[in-house]
Amino acid sequence: MTGTLAAVGAGLAVIGAGLGIGQIGGKAMEAIARQPEAVGDIRANMILMAALVEGAALIAILLSFFT
Template sequence: MDLGTLGAGLGAGITVLGAGLGIGRLAAAALEALARQPEIAGDARTTMIIAAALIEGVALFSCVICMLLVVMK
């Protein structure tokens, strides 16, 4: 195993850390909002999914970069 592959793996791991934290906080906030105002469930769900998709998109960018590091070496 060379250092490049190691770096890519570590990068993917750190990315997952950030994305997991972000989406977790997002879900927690959405749940709190839902518990406080159950009548906005539909709106909150849509907004939550969009926000989660945006966070996930950034995370996937970095995962793709990690993949490129391995593939295009």
């Protein structure tokens, strides 16, 4: 039973991260379409933000499995 609950928790964490990274990716695409010359800066910041969101999700997933 604990295993099942942990899997549900991990899934919930991934939903949150997915929403966050989706927002970042979508907005970055819009920004690139608006200003194609700034593509380098936007890409670097996009990856940085996605990494930060992913970090929160990873902590949630690990906590759900190891506690």
